[in-house]
Amino acid sequence: MLNPWSLLAFQSIAHIGFLWLIITGSPREWLVVVIVYFFNGCIGMTATYHRLLSHRSWKAPKTIEYLGVLCATIGLTGSAISWVAIHRKHHRFTDNKEDPHSPHFKGFFYCQWLSMFEKVDVRYVPDLIRNHFYNFQHRHYLTINIAWALVVFLLDQRAIIYAWLAPACTLWNAGSFVVTFSHMFGSAPHHLKNHAKNSFILGYLVWGEGWHNNHHFSPKSSKFSEHWWQLDIGYWYIATVTFITGLNKRIINNFLYKP
Ligand SMILES: [Zn+2]
Ligand SMILES: [Zn+2]
Numbered sequence: 001m002l003n004p005w006s007l008l009a010f011q012s013i014a015h016i017g018f019l020w021l022i023i024t025g026s027p028r029e030w031l032v033v034v035i036v037y038f039f040n041g042c043i044g045m046t047a048t049y050h051r052l053l054s055h056r057s058w059k060a061p062k063t064i065e066y067l068g069v070l071c072a073t074i075g076l077t078g079s080a081i082s083w084v085a086i087h088r089k090h091h092r093f094t095d096n097k098e099d100p101h102s103p104h105f106k107g108f109f110y111c112q113w114l115s116m117f118e119k120v121d122v123r124y125v126p127d128l129i130r131n132h133f134y135n136f137q138h139r140h141y142l143t144i145n146i147a148w149a150l151v152v153f154l155l156d157q158r159a160i161i162y163a164w165l166a167p168a169c170t171l172w173n174a175g176s177f178v179v180t181f182s183h184m185f186g187s188a189p190h191h192l193k194n195h196a197k198n199s200f201i202l203g204y205l206v207w208g209e210g211w212h213n214n215h216h217f218s219p220k221s222s223k224f225s226e227h228w229w230q231l232d233i234g235y236w237y238i239a240t241v242t243f244i245t246g247l248n249k250r251i252i253n254n255f256l257y258k259p
Helices: 004-024 027-054 062-073 080-092 108-117 132-139 141-155 159-181 200-205 212-217 233-256
Strands: none
Touching: 004 027, 004 108, 004 141, 004 159, 027 062, 027 080, 027 159, 027 233, 062 080, 062 132, 062 141, 080 132, 108 159, 132 141, 141 159, 159 200
């Protein structure tokens, strides 16, 4: 079972790994950090945990969905069941007392570091609770991470740092910055009853997640950007997957179609 203390311990080690890499890392290793951050953050966190599972704003074949979940798993930000439950509750009670991570009620430190201790209310995730894969991922979350660590260790001992811990630390902070700063600073083109803001810097650094005011305005949209200059790489991934799976279906249908 995923215990918040274990997650905190793993993330603390990930932060030490990140600092160690700042001192000793080579450009090649930092390039791998960025690539793994694309997998755990863009494919895993924003496209899969957030836009697909939390909001059902796009559809993907199950293999793509589950691969996305595995990418998110190695980011050490919690299981799909806990992440989605907390996020759906955030949308339900945005910026009021029951919001699990409103910086206006819980403060910066809590939102940045301790939101993993929020009690997971499974009433928010009846769809995931029914699914064996999500129960398995929740129960064996850390084991999957250790398996990943072993695989990369066998390729290169230092890969534990640059292909697992440092990208996980990056994702943790990127996600936490969105949670806190996107409800504090930035522009609000849509007038909402909460403090959600668009943040240019987080939009560019966190795969489109920073267009948070747009997202709270239309949470059912898989596209968070509204202007050409609002970089939304998470949506580019979704558009590419949708295009390829649609194309695949058309090819298969044409092949099978016999008048
Ligand atoms: Zn929000
Ligand atoms: Zn959301």
